[in-house]
Amino acid sequence: AQTVTQSQPEMSVQEAETVTLSCTYDTSESDYYLFWYKQPPSRQMILVIRQEAYKQQNATENRFSVNFQKAAKSFSLKISDSQLGDAAMYFCAYGEETSGSRLTFGEGTQLTVNP
Amino acid sequence: GAVVSQHPSRVICKSGTSVKIECRSLDFQATTMFWYRQFPKQSLMLMATSNEGSKATYEQGVEKDKFLINHASLTLSTLTVTSAHPEDSSFYICSALKGQRFYNEQFFGPGTRLTVL
Numbered sequence: 001a002q003t004v005t006q007s008q009p010e011m012s013v014q015e016a017e018t019v020t021l022s023c024t025y026d027t028s029e030s031d032y033y034l035f036w037y038k039q040p041p042s043r044q045m046i047l048v049i050r051q052e053a054y055k056q057q058n059a060t061e062n063r064f065s066v067n068f069q070k071a072a073k074s075f076s077l078k079i080s081d082s083q084l085g086d087a088a089m090y091f092c093a094y095g096e097e098t099s100g101s102r103l104t105f106g107e108g109t110q111l112t113v114n115p
Numbered sequence: 116g117a118v119v120s121q122h123p124s125r126v127i128c129k130s131g132t133s134v135k136i137e138c139r140s141l142d143f144q145a146t147t148m149f150w151y152r153q154f155p156k157q158s159l160m161l162m163a164t165s166n167e168g169s170k171a172t173y174e175q176g177v178e179k180d181k182f183l184i185n186h187a188s189l190t191l192s193t194l195t196v197t198s199a200h201p202e203d204s205s206f207y208i209c210s211a212l213k214g215q216r217f218y219n220e221q222f223f224g225p226g227t228r229l230t231v232l
Binding site for chain 1: 147149153157158159160161164172206208210212220221223225226
């Protein structure tokens with residue numbers, strides 16, 4: 001079974017600074033997708049960024065970018081110019097089309113942004 | 116974007132009663148919906164996959180007779196917690212898959228907090 005590991009239960013960053021959240025996963029598949037989701041205090045899950053494993057280019061979405069290392073099975077999220085609204089729980093997730101789009105989530109990283 | 120709603124947002128019930136939670140895709144049709152459970156300060160655990168017009172597929176360890184799922188239309192899936200007990204108290208989240216292909220995004224509902232007294 002696929003597993004997703006987030007080794008940082010908590011992280012903090014100063015406003016306007018950059019922070020990187022780590023995620024590793026285990027799979028024997030070659031075709032899969034990786035996601036970062038944000039869960040603010042409202043508990044509403046919000047997709048931050050998505051990476052297709054077959055793409056070598058790292059995904060970016062405005063201030064959010066990933067460092068996807070397929071051989072190392074690593075998928076980190078970099079948040080640049082951190083804002084107070086970035087404070088939330090961040091979940092890394094793994095999915096495969098062959099498994100019916102089911103997602104496996106990591107344990108989460110609680111990000112605090114200090115003013 | 117796409118909106119998924121859940122109703123109710125909060126529910127408190129007595130032990131032994133059944134509770135139904137609705138998940139609706141408001142502006143798109145969803146052949147597939149998912150139900151997750153989240154304990155405080157923990158991750159989301161997939162409970163089951165709900166497919167319109169067919170039986171739900173449950174994850175290992177999830178009691179299908181305890182958590183009844185019905186996906187009767189392309190916009191509505193329901194989760195019924197039968198004979199609820201305090202250990203069933205949790206945050207339940209649904210998501211709906213927009214489109215037939217996986218690379219289309221899963222859209223999440225706002226969640227339902229269930230408290231069983």
